[in-house]
Amino acid sequence: QVQLVQSGAEVRKPGASIKISCKAFGYTFTTYYTHWVRQAPGQGLEWMGMINPSGGATDFAQKFLGRVTMTRDTSTNTVYMELSSLRSEDTAVYYCAREAYNSSTEDSEGRFDYWGQGTLVTVSA
Amino acid sequence: DIVMTQSPDSLAVSLGERATINCKSSHSVLYSSNNNNYLGWYQQKPGQPPKLLIYWASTRESGVPDRFSGSGSGTDFTLTISSLQAADVAVYYCQQYYSTPFTFGGGTKVEIK
Numbered sequence: 001q002v003q004l005v006q007s008g009a010e011v012r013k014p015g016a017s018i019k020i021s022c023k024a025f026g027y028t029f030t031t032y033y034t035h036w037v038r039q040a041p042g043q044g045l046e047w048m049g050m051i052n053p054s055g056g057a058t059d060f061a062q063k064f065l066g067r068v069t070m071t072r073d074t075s076t077n078t079v080y081m082e083l084s085s086l087r088s089e090d091t092a093v094y095y096c097a098r099e100a101y102n103s104s105t106e107d108s109e110g111r112f113d114y115w116g117q118g119t120l121v122t123v124s125a
Numbered sequence: 126d127i128v129m130t131q132s133p134d135s136l137a138v139s140l141g142e143r144a145t146i147n148c149k150s151s152h153s154v155l156y157s158s159n160n161n162n163y164l165g166w167y168q169q170k171p172g173q174p175p176k177l178l179i180y181w182a183s184t185r186e187s188g189v190p191d192r193f194s195g196s197g198s199g200t201d202f203t204l205t206i207s208s209l210q211a212a213d214v215a216v217y218y219c220q221q222y223y224s225t226p227f228t229f230g231g232g233t234k235v236e237i238k
Contacts, residue, residue, distance in 0.1 A: 037229075045175065047227045047228060109180070111180040111220075112220075116174065
């Protein structure tokens with residue numbers, strides 16, 4: 001069955017970087033875009049960006065430009081999200097999510113049909 | 126960026142009663158070439174990732190109970206829970222996937238009265 005399994009919780013000091021992994025199971029990895037969404041404690045959902053695992057193309061929210069990198073390893077069906085220059089406001093649960101794909105139309109359809117379990121990143125001195 | 130505005134922020138509904146959540150987008154999310162509204166609804170329970178309930182504004186995801194329904198078009202959308210169950214206590218989010226950044230509403234917390 002489809003699963004997205006993320007790496008475990010992390011603690012970092014301000015100014016450091018974090019790299020989170022999201023390993024895909026149960027589907028053709030390169031067919032489906034992967035997105036990253038974060039959620040600060042007690043807050044709503046914030047879209048960070050996406051990667052096309054097929055060619056590696058990315059699209060990021062303006063807010064994270066210059067600080068975020070998304071990569072993928074097709075040999076292990078894993079997507080990575082790296083965030084640099086961490087500050088306390090980056091403390092959040094980070095989720096990866098799969099974008100739905102319609103095999104009849106051969107088109108990605110935007111909605112997020114599967115999510116990872118989340119990775120808590122704590123930024124604290 | 127398309128701004129998504131949900132209302133109310135929270136609501137308390139008696140078991141078996143109807144719950145209605147509204148979502149308004151700052152730009153139409155109706156794609157004229159296919160007549161689809163690029164709008165989804167998610168349910169999030171504490172400690173869990175969001176779960177897709179509704180897509181194309183009104184299509185229920187597989188396995189979602191039929192007490193959940195979505196309606197609306199263009200810029201104004203509604204999620205309705207026809208008969209609230211205890212299992213429906215959660216925060217609900219709308220999301221537009223018409224254009225990146227794929228923005229979410231601020232969330233509506235649904236509780237039992």
